[in-house]
Amino acid sequence: MAYIALYRKYRPTNFEDVAGQKHIVKTLQNAVQQNRIAHAYLFCGPRGTGKTSTAKIFAKMINCESKTKRPCGKCDNCLAIQQGNHPDIIEIDAASNNGVDQVRDLIEKVKYAPLKGKYKVYIIDEVHMMSSGAFNALLKTIEEPPAHVIFIFATTEPHKVLPTIISRCQRYDFTKISVKDMMESIKKILEKENIQYEEEAVRLVCQLADGGMRDALSIVDQVIAYSLDKLTCEAINAIYGIVTVPEKIELLQMVSNQDAKGCMQKINEFAERGIDIKRCTNDMIEILKESVIHDYTKDASLCTILNKDEIHDAKLGRSTKERLSMIEELIKTYDQYRFASNIQSYFEVCLLNMMSIEDKEVNVSRETSSTDDISDIPETAEESVIDSPPETKQSVKKEIKGLDHEYMLSLLVGANKTYKHEDLSKLEKLSNYYLSPAWARYANLLRDMNLVASGKEYIIVGVKNEAIANEINELDAQGAFIDFMEVLLSKKKKVFAITNEEQKQLINEFIQRQKSHTLPEAASVKLEEDSLELVKNLFGEENIEIKE
Numbered sequence: 001m002a003y004i005a006l007y008r009k010y011r012p013t014n015f016e017d018v019a020g021q022k023h024i025v026k027t028l029q030n031a032v033q034q035n036r037i038a039h040a041y042l043f044c045g046p047r048g049t050g051k052t053s054t055a056k057i058f059a060k061m062i063n064c065e066s067k068t069k070r071p072c073g074k075c076d077n078c079l080a081i082q083q084g085n086h087p088d089i090i091e092i093d094a095a096s097n098n099g100v101d102q103v104r105d106l107i108e109k110v111k112y113a114p115l116k117g118k119y120k121v122y123i124i125d126e127v128h129m130m131s132s133g134a135f136n137a138l139l140k141t142i143e144e145p146p147a148h149v150i151f152i153f154a155t156t157e158p159h160k161v162l163p164t165i166i167s168r169c170q171r172y173d174f175t176k177i178s179v180k181d182m183m184e185s186i187k188k189i190l191e192k193e194n195i196q197y198e199e200e201a202v203r204l205v206c207q208l209a210d211g212g213m214r215d216a217l218s219i220v221d222q223v224i225a226y227s228l229d230k231l232t233c234e235a236i237n238a239i240y241g242i243v244t245v246p247e248k249i250e251l252l253q254m255v256s257n258q259d260a261k262g263c264m265q266k267i268n269e270f271a272e273r274g275i276d277i278k279r280c281t282n283d284m285i286e287i288l289k290e291s292v293i294h295d296y297t298k299d300a301s302l303c304t305i306l307n308k309d310e311i312h313d314a315k316l317g318r319s320t321k322e323r324l325s326m327i328e329e330l331i332k333t334y335d336q337y338r339f340a341s342n343i344q345s346y347f348e349v350c351l352l353n354m355m356s357i358e359d360k361e362v363n364v365s366r367e368t369s370s371t372d373d374i375s376d377i378p379e380t381a382e383e384s385v386i387d388s389p390p391e392t393k394q395s396v397k398k399e400i401k402g403l404d405h406e407y408m409l410s411l412l413v414g415a416n417k418t419y420k421h422e423d424l425s426k427l428e429k430l431s432n433y434y435l436s437p438a439w440a441r442y443a444n445l446l447r448d449m450n451l452v453a454s455g456k457e458y459i460i461v462g463v464k465n466e467a468i469a470n471e472i473n474e475l476d477a478q479g480a481f482i483d484f485m486e487v488l489l490s491k492k493k494k495v496f497a498i499t500n501e502e503q504k505q506l507i508n509e510f511i512q513r514q515k516s517h518t519l520p521e522a523a524s525v526k527l528e529e530d531s532l533e534l535v536k537n538l539f540g541e542e543n544i545e546i547k548e
């Protein structure tokens with residue numbers, strides 16, 4: 001008999017087989033019981049977290065002829081759906097069928113009653129890949145769907161789905177499956193398959209799979225093919241040569257605790273395992289970056305590498321500023337690998353340098369917090385831009401929170417009216433992009449902005465609140481806005497966002513400093529800056545480098 005890949009063989013066919021996602025399963029079951037079925041659902045989440053499986057089980061449940069809480073798996077409808085040949089369950093992969101034609105066809109047939117079951121269910125996977133024409137055609141149908149039709153949209157990238165679609169759907173966010181839940185499911189499967197396993201090996205598989213069940217089972221398949229039906233740590237390390245996320249966090253914690261001996265032992269161990277140090281360095285940058293993003297957004301769904309428990313650990317009990325300094329050190333070292341003959345020793349030096357990173361401001365305020373002496377707590381914006389994460393910000397008086405004050409002033413100095421007039425006329429077309437699949441995210445972030453100033457290579461915009469400003473600045477720091485600006489302004493430009501409140505303060509200060517002739521020189525903005533330069537300019541060099 002041909003070997004069936006484990007992930008195919010053990011695709012969940014009923015709710016209790018879905019790993020994790022308990023809250024979603026329960027909500028869907030209750031909805032059916034109370035006869036409160038919505039007409040459009042949006043299932044969001046990383047790949048391999050059970051979105052399409054859940055969609056199919058849901059389709060089965062609402063068409064099942066038995067009246068139980070779960071699909072019976074025996075009636076005509078259940079069997080046909082299980083075998084993938086039910087005429088009323090229509091699966092569309094938007095990644096391959098992104099033409100308007102397929103959606104027209106869908107819309108054409110929507111009005112006909114179901115042939116076999118009670119409901120027609122359209123499951124549209126990777127819905128963000130649909131063309132804008134197809135999106136718009138679909139929109140009308142979702143607005144007034146016939147009573148017998150249910151749409152289930154699945155996507156790994158909800159931010160690319162039109163807001164008008166999202167607002168008409170009941171949204172469910174599938175989370176990465178926790179290592180614990182995944183281990184349970186995998187062990188059940190291994191036992192059914194009579195495969196011997198080491199407990200630690202199962203954990204390793206789950207960590208490698210990073211929250212995706214499909215990936216976990218593919219890894220198991222590969223390992224048991226290599227080690228003849230046994231799942232061992234040795235085999236996994238031999239095949240993958242990868243450092244797991246908890247291992248990388250552990251290494252970062254050693255750095256944070258100034259445990260030089262532990263660090264060196266760990267690096268030697270990595271070397272013996274044939275670990276790719278370059279990749280490991282990059283992963284450590286990503287881990288710390290996610291921890292910083294979480295400081296500002298408090299939104300765990302923005303983290304793709306770290307799960308909820310890991311986010312806390314990855315913060316290392318350190319301030320945002322300290323972790324940004326660590327990132328800077330890692331980026332610097334990563335850049336140097338190009339010229340290095342011995343990457344390992346560069347990595348070691350990098351970690352040793354990171355050990356001396358300390359946020360003096362934070363330590364000062366920690367020490368003085370028990371007394372009434374507050375003279376050492378920073379009062380100016382420049383000093384405290386980064387050292388206090390958002391939750392503690394209100395305690396520190398400052399003018400410009402997200403961006404470096406002096407740098408913003410130098411951007412204003414470099415701006416002029418001619419550029420502003422040019423840009424203002426082009427910005428009138430912003431609304432043309434609100435529904436564009438490629439640009440909607442950027443256009444909508446700029447929706448309520450006002451243009452503060454324009455320079456040759458940049459614009460400064462005022463926005464409603466800090467969250468929007470942070471989002472724009474974060475995206476821009478990743479180089480994400482430049483292409484949109486080229487489309488919108490016919491010119492590549494960087495976008496700097498400040499809140500309306502900050503705008504007032506900044507302009508007041510500009511006027512005062514102009515009078516006293518103390519304005520900084522005009523900033524020069526390079527569009528292709530390397531990331532380190534960018535971080536320095538954004539946050540101010542003095543905030544990310546501690547000079548002894």
Ligand SMILES: [Zn+2]
Binds near residue numbers: 073077078
């Ligand atoms: Zn049934």
